[in-house]
Structures are given as structure tokens and as C-alpha cells.
Amino acid sequence: MTTLDPPTASSPAPRRAELADFLRSRRLRLDPETVGLPQGGRRRTPGLRREEVAMLAQTSTTWYTWLEQQRDIRVSAPLLDRLADALRLDPGERAHLFALSGQPAPIRDVPREDVPPAVQRFIQGLHDRPASVLGRRWDYVAWNRAAEAVFGDITHRAPEDRNVLRRLFLDPSRRSFYTDWPCAAAATLAQFRADSAPHIDDPWFTELIEEISARSPDFRRLWARHDVKGNADGLKDFQHPTAGRMIMEHLILRVPDAPHLRIIVYNALPDWDTPEKLRRLLAAD
Structure with a gap:
């Protein structure tokens, strides 16, 4: 003892x-x-x-x-x-x-990230707007049909592959999906670093960083820069594999009762005929 x-x-x-x-x-x-x-x-x-x-x-x-x-x-x-x-x-x-006892409880594993039913109904009701919900380590925990039409299949991926960083740095197809992948990768990682600061002592955080670092030289290089960027709303420039170039703006929302969740909603902008391309993708899905 x-x-x-x-x-x-x-x-x-x-x-x-x-x-x-x-x-x-x-x-x-x-x-x-x-x-x-x-x-x-x-x-x-x-x-x-x-x-x-x-x-x-x-x-x-x-x-x-x-x-x-x-x-x-x-x-x-x-x-x-x-x-x-x-x-x-x-x-x-x-x-x-x-x-x-006056001490913070340690997190043994990735905590459950249940999405409130109201949030589920909200994103599913956005029929013509891609929307998804990210958890603490930026795993997709909910998404709508429009999100899959634009960003690719999520439903049939293994749970461990439903992660923004893994897809961005370990899936070769994502490099051609972004018009400027180096810029998108750097900005995304800087936002993740700022968002994940409260969790740097959690085992799942260390495991995620070590895994991607071991498999992606680009991730190791960018992570070593320690860049931090707030979750600012902004433009996204995509090269969809069938629809072509699409320009969207995204809005990040927080859930008061579940502040660890991020709701991301995309609006199609007129540039490059994006609204019509989105309509065709949804009609073909």
C-alpha cells in the first residue's frame, strides 16, 4: 500500500x-x-x-x-x-x-461529446447550407447532407478518421481540394492550437499530436511554429472534385450548454457560380 x-x-x-x-x-x-x-x-x-x-x-x-x-x-x-x-x-x-477536494478532475480519455438534440435538428434543417459540429479535438460529431456533398463522405469513415487534422494532413486528396492548401493548412492548425489550449494536458491531445507528427512532415513543421489564430469567420476557397471551384464563407457558433462543441455553417457566395454548383451537388446526391 x-x-x-x-x-x-x-x-x-x-x-x-x-x-x-x-x-x-x-x-x-x-x-x-x-x-x-x-x-x-x-x-x-x-x-x-x-x-x-x-x-x-x-x-x-x-x-x-x-x-x-x-x-x-x-x-x-x-x-x-x-x-x-x-x-x-x-x-x-x-x-x-x-x-x-479542491482539485480538477483528470480526463482519462476522450470524453463523451453528445450533441444536444436541438443542435442536431438545427444543422439537419439547413438543407442548402453545409453544416457540421466539431468536438474538442476537432472530430466530426454531427453533420448534414450538404456537408457531405461538399466535403466528402463522413458517415462511412471509421470514427478515428472523422478528424479535421487527420483528413487535412494525412489524406492526399485534401491537398487538391483546397485552392491554396499550404495556406489552409497553416490557418487551420493555428486555429486548432488556440482552440485546444485548455486540453494540452489531456492524454488524447498528446496522442493526436504525436500520431500526426509521426506521419506528416508538414504537420511537424507547422506545429513547431507555435502559430495561434482565433476562430475568425472567413472565406473558404475549394476545388471540388466534380463541381470545380467553390467559394464559401463560414460562421462558427458555440453552444452555451456545451461550449466544447463548434457548429460550423457554410454559406455559398456568388463567386464562381457557387450557389448553382451547390444546388447541383445536392440534387445529384
């Missing part, structure tokens, strides 16, 4: 009391069989014993007892993570545990 650092000043008394009550309530709702422990004879009270939680969390019974006794101690994030596993906390409960 592991030990912790000596006690230090931690959260105020009300927070410690709430943390103690929360831990106790989660402990008492579990039985030994649920967590793979023997029943161990008749029990006077329901739930797990403190020493059992401590054992499962790989810490000492004394330290765990101090937490439930509202002692003024500070625990590490790894211990909180182990406590969450020991107590079988769901994602919301895990985040609550960290919040009560």
Missing part, C-alpha cells in the same frame, strides 16, 4: 464535511461482492468497511479514516482517482469527488 505526504492545510471545514459525507455515502451503498471481496461473516452495518476501501484504493486505513473524520489534510490526485475506482464512482461522481 502507498502512503501520502504529511497533512497540510486543505479545504475549509464545510467542504471537508461535505467530502466526508459523500465518501461515507458512497462506501455504504456498496457490498463486498460488488467489488470482489469476500462477505467475511455477518456485518452490523451495510456497505464496505473503511479498511476495505483503503485496501482497494491502495492507501492506509488511517488516512482514509481521517478523510471521513473531516481532518484538515490534502490528498493527491492519484489517490482521489484510486478512491473513485474503489467506490465505483460514475463520471459525474468522480468529478464531484475532485471538486470537493
Whole structure:
């Protein structure tokens, strides 16, 4: 079992009391069989014993007892993570545990990015405007028929291939899709860098950057420049494989209840007869 650092000043008394009550309530709702422990004879009270939680969390019974006794101690994030596993906390409960302990909850994996039904209905209702929704790492998490008509198939791609950066830097066909691919690549990556700053410590972020860096010299070169660009609306100049050149402007919207989502809506501009080309693409789809 592991030990912790000596006690230090931690959260105020009300927070410690709430943390103690929360831990106790989660402990008492579990039985030994649920967590793979023997029943161990008749029990006077329901739930797990403190020493059992401590054992499962790989810490000492004394330290765990101090937490439930509202002692003024500070625990590490790894211990909180182990406590969450020991107590079988769901994602919301895990985040609550960290919040009560005054620490940000670590993100173990790419979090779920459910698109609110209202957003789904909004983009599907834009019949003549390509629209899509991007998640934290710029994966396509929703899109409409017009988006696929202009930007290519998304539905039948593997989930890991529904990523803006992977398509831009690893799909050879994207180089001919943009009238000025080097400019588009640099601007897109600078926008992604600014948008992803809150997630640089998340494992999925590191994995994504390392993967594309290993496979694309252009990505490595541009990423090393550390360019940052805000999510400004602007023009997009495409060379569609069948329709030809198309000029569009795009608008980026945020969802108040899901700020990690980006809604991108494209409007066809008159240049190069883009509205008519879009109509023909939608009619042929």
C-alpha cells in the first residue's frame, strides 16, 4: 500500500464535511461482492468497511479514516482517482469527488461529446447550407447532407478518421481540394492550437499530436511554429472534385450548454457560380 505526504492545510471545514459525507455515502451503498471481496461473516452495518476501501484504493486505513473524520489534510490526485475506482464512482461522481477536494478532475480519455438534440435538428434543417459540429479535438460529431456533398463522405469513415487534422494532413486528396492548401493548412492548425489550449494536458491531445507528427512532415513543421489564430469567420476557397471551384464563407457558433462543441455553417457566395454548383451537388446526391 502507498502512503501520502504529511497533512497540510486543505479545504475549509464545510467542504471537508461535505467530502466526508459523500465518501461515507458512497462506501455504504456498496457490498463486498460488488467489488470482489469476500462477505467475511455477518456485518452490523451495510456497505464496505473503511479498511476495505483503503485496501482497494491502495492507501492506509488511517488516512482514509481521517478523510471521513473531516481532518484538515490534502490528498493527491492519484489517490482521489484510486478512491473513485474503489467506490465505483460514475463520471459525474468522480468529478464531484475532485471538486470537493479542491482539485480538477483528470480526463482519462476522450470524453463523451453528445450533441444536444436541438443542435442536431438545427444543422439537419439547413438543407442548402453545409453544416457540421466539431468536438474538442476537432472530430466530426454531427453533420448534414450538404456537408457531405461538399466535403466528402463522413458517415462511412471509421470514427478515428472523422478528424479535421487527420483528413487535412494525412489524406492526399485534401491537398487538391483546397485552392491554396499550404495556406489552409497553416490557418487551420493555428486555429486548432488556440482552440485546444485548455486540453494540452489531456492524454488524447498528446496522442493526436504525436500520431500526426509521426506521419506528416508538414504537420511537424507547422506545429513547431507555435502559430495561434482565433476562430475568425472567413472565406473558404475549394476545388471540388466534380463541381470545380467553390467559394464559401463560414460562421462558427458555440453552444452555451456545451461550449466544447463548434457548429460550423457554410454559406455559398456568388463567386464562381457557387450557389448553382451547390444546388447541383445536392440534387445529384
